[in-house]
Amino acid sequence: MHPPTSPARQWRVPPAVPAVKLAGAVGLVALGLLLADGDPVPLALAVAAAVGIAAWAVRDLLAPVRLAVDADGITVVRGYAGRRHLPWEAVEAVTVDRRTRFGLTGETLEIDAGETLHLLGRADLGAPPAEVAEAVRAARP
Template sequence: MSGPVLRWRVRREIFVLKAFAVVAFAMLALLSVGDPRGMILAGVGALVAAVLALRDVLVPVRLSADDEGLVVVRGFAGSERVPWSSVERIRVDRRTRLTSRTELLEIDTGEAIFLLSRFDLGVPCQEVADELRSYRTGF
C-alpha cells in the first residue's frame, strides 16, 4: 500500500448519545421497581442501547479504502476486505417516506451489497461515494 488510507467512522457524539441512553434506561428501570412491565421494558432498552454502544467501541471505523480495495464492517463486529476489482457499483440510495428522508451508501460487489448510513460514516453518504469513486479512478 503506497497511497493514503481513507477511513470513515462513527462520530463520537453518536456514541455518547448511545451511552447516555444506556444510563437513562437503566435509571428508568431502577425507578420502575414497582412496575414489572416498565422495569422489563426499560431494562431491554438499556440492554439494546448497551449493545449498540459496544459495537461503536469494538468497530468504530465502518469503512476504509486503500490502493488494494475496501474494508467494510460486516455483522456485529466483523469486517470484510473487498478488492477494487470486485466492486461493481458505488451509489447513494435515497428514499423519502412521508416527511422522513434516508440516504444509504450502497457498495455492490455482485455477490453482496454493503449498506452504510450517515451515522455509520460520520459524514454525508454522497461525500463518501464521491471520494471513493475519485480514489478508485485516481482523479
C-alpha cells in the same frame, strides 16, 4: 516492484453517537426504576431495552471505522465488529440511495460487491454518503 499506493481514507462513527446511545441506555434504566413502583415488569423491560442499546453502543466503540479505501480495495465492517476486505475487482458499483419519508430525505451509501451489498448511513460514516461515494469512486485505480 509495486506501484505507489494512494493513502488510505477511512470513515468512522462520530464519537458522540455511542455516547448518546449509552446515555439513552442509562436513561431507560432510570425510567424503569421510576415507573416500576413495586412491579418488576417495567423495570425488566427497561433493562432489556437498555442492554440492547448498550450492546449497539459497544459495537460503535469496538469497530468505529465502518469504511476504509486504499489502492487495493475497500474494507467494510462485517457482522458485529468484524471486517471484510473487498478488492476493487469485486466492487461492481458504489451508489447513493435517496429516499424521502415523512418529509425528511435520507441517504444510504450502497457498495455492491456482487453477492453482497453493504449499506452505510451518515451515522456510520460521520459524513454525507454522497461525499463518501465520490471519494470512494475517486480512490478506485
